[in-house]
Amino acid sequence: xxxxxxxxxxxxxxxxxxxxxxxxxxxxxxxxxxxxxxxxxxxxxxxxxxxxxxxxxxxxxxxxxxxxxxxxxxxxxxxxxxxxxxxxxxxxxxxxxxxxxxxxxxxxxxxx
Amino acid sequence: xxxxxxxxxxxxxxxxxxxxxxxxxxxxxxxxxxxxxxxxxxxxxxxxxxxxxxxxxxxxxxxxxxxxxxxxxxxxxxxxxxxxxxxxxxxxxxxxxxxxxxxxxxxxxxxxxxx
Numbered sequence: 001x002x003x004x005x006x007x008x009x010x011x012x013x014x015x016x017x018x019x020x021x022x023x024x025x026x027x028x029x030x031x032x033x034x035x036x037x038x039x040x041x042x043x044x045x046x047x048x049x050x051x052x053x054x055x056x057x058x059x060x061x062x063x064x065x066x067x068x069x070x071x072x073x074x075x076x077x078x079x080x081x082x083x084x085x086x087x088x089x090x091x092x093x094x095x096x097x098x099x100x101x102x103x104x105x106x107x108x109x110x111x112x
Numbered sequence: 113x114x115x116x117x118x119x120x121x122x123x124x125x126x127x128x129x130x131x132x133x134x135x136x137x138x139x140x141x142x143x144x145x146x147x148x149x150x151x152x153x154x155x156x157x158x159x160x161x162x163x164x165x166x167x168x169x170x171x172x173x174x175x176x177x178x179x180x181x182x183x184x185x186x187x188x189x190x191x192x193x194x195x196x197x198x199x200x201x202x203x204x205x206x207x208x209x210x211x212x213x214x215x216x217x218x219x220x221x222x223x224x225x226x227x
């Protein structure tokens with residue numbers, strides 16, 4: 001049983017570009033959450049998707065957007081990249097009815 | 113707003129010894145869960161232990177146990193018989209039950225187990 005998988009594992013972009021990160025949840029999970037983890041800090045909640053809709057959102061600008069597909073996989077999009085967007089982006093999946101949350105290994109984004 | 117504080121940025125412990133990591137949190141809610149997550153260099157966040165706020169009994173999971181003091185809003189993690197594989201970042205985390213898995217993480221404690 002595959003756990004949460006994320007792609008790509010590493011990527012480098014320049015300021016002003018756009019990036020798309022992808023996440024496949026653990027088999028059977030219907031909810032996907034995204035977190036941003038800056039170097040040396042704890043993860044910060046970006047948003048959560050369930051039934052292809054954004055259920056709740058953290059304190060992130062509209063440049064951060066997402067999508068959930070019918071197969072429960074998800075994408076995180078960031079537009080107009082800033083140097084400060086450099087971070088590890090973690091995806092976590094769970095069941096909306098409750099239960100343990102599982103994390104992927106993250107996508108390391110570097111903005112130059 | 114809920115906040116989680118970890119006052120020890122770095123700690124070290126000799127292999128086979130015991131170490132305690134501290135965590136305090138602030139919330140006005142009564143129904144919540146607390147967690148300790150481990151993040152090794154592989155980057156994957158791994159759940160170490162979980163505590164329901166309504167339970168008075170402290171959670172234990174093999175070599176890992178917590179000291180949950182609800183009135184003091186304190187939630188420390190004790191690691192017994194430390195092993196080299198315990199070397200990692202440890203994050204204390206909070207979920208308000210009604211927040212649909214929005215996890216609030218602390219800033220983390222870097223633990224090094226010394227052979």
